[in-house]
């Protein structure tokens with residue numbers, strides 16, 4: 513590799529746009545021509561295509577992944593006094609929604625190998641919540657980095673305890689568990705189309721999936737101000753949570769290439785695994801699963817090794833990022849909500865984790881450059 517090679521982009525939406533070509537423009541032009549910018553025909557078409565893609569009975573598109581989480585919890589009537597169990601190692605959106613609704617997020621530690629919520633610790637935390645006088649109501653399993661949460665275990669606990677299950681699938685649309693695409697693992701599944709997610713729009717967007725016709729009808733009502741059978745029939749307090757028609761048009765164009773993009777992501781992840789194993793901790797695969805590879809995260813030996821690795825990569829034009837530098841229970845915004853228990857795995861992983869570029873427009877040469885930038889095993893360790 514040449515020292516003059518330009519830096520590798522962490523995400524390359526321009527290359528993807530060029531690859532999508534005229535089909536993308538045609539989709540956008542069709543919306544400009546018909547002018548139905550809210551709940552236009554592309555929104556209905558997209559909902560049908562997305563439901564078919566993951567085999568779900570119902571898809572309700574919404575304005576973002578965060579709003580998908582909020583609408584799902586509003587539909588269950590989750591609020592003050594309710595405990596909502598979720599991993600401490602996730603994006604803030606997962607935990608902010610229960611608090612916005614007056615409910616209490618209860619942070620659960622993660623599995624040190626897969627970084628997914630730890631079902632054994634979940635049982636402990638349900639007991640802790642009851643001791644605090646909270647009413648256990650819901651489990652949010654996050655399919656972190658694109659791999660599925662331990663859904664069979666989470667469903668078993670939810671069935672025993674009578675809890676609602678919500679899949680925060682913001683990072684994992686397109687992933688699969690035991691051969692089935694995510695979308696039916698929980699009572700409701702929330703997906704994000706933020707531009708950097710595996711299936712990304714050119715703005716904010718999201719979707720909810722459910723097998724329940726009653727829930728789907730509630731989601732449609734809640735995303736449009738709680739409307740009933742007509743626009744000025746207000747049945748409940750809702751929100752303005754619709755997906756724009758222009759974003760639906762963009763997503764329809766991107767859906768055409770999505771399977772090929774997922775395959776390319778998997779090939780890059782395999783190349784990283786092969787090139788980096790032994791030099792740094794490569795991500796453990798969740799059993800019986802296919803990842804959507806939103807994020808390819810390696811574990812360094814410690815914080816100093818991560819600093820050294822990041823500096824070395826930066827000097828070679830290879831970007832890296834840290835998801836997440838702090839577990840949520842250590843964030844100022846959540847300190848008052850947390851009961852103070854230590855969550856040692858989340859705390860440790862946050863000090864050592866580092867994400868490498870992984871997007872479908874990375875060339876084989878760029879992948880080789882990322883691997884070569886790691887050099888020997890001395891700095892990063894396992």
Ligand SMILES: *Cc1c(COP(=O)(O)O)cnc(C)c1O
Nearest residue numbers: 576577578603605606682704706
């Ligand atoms: C991105 C993300 C969200 C929020 O999605 P938005 O569309 O940005 O609102 C929620 N949870 C997780 C785990 C995410 O990564």
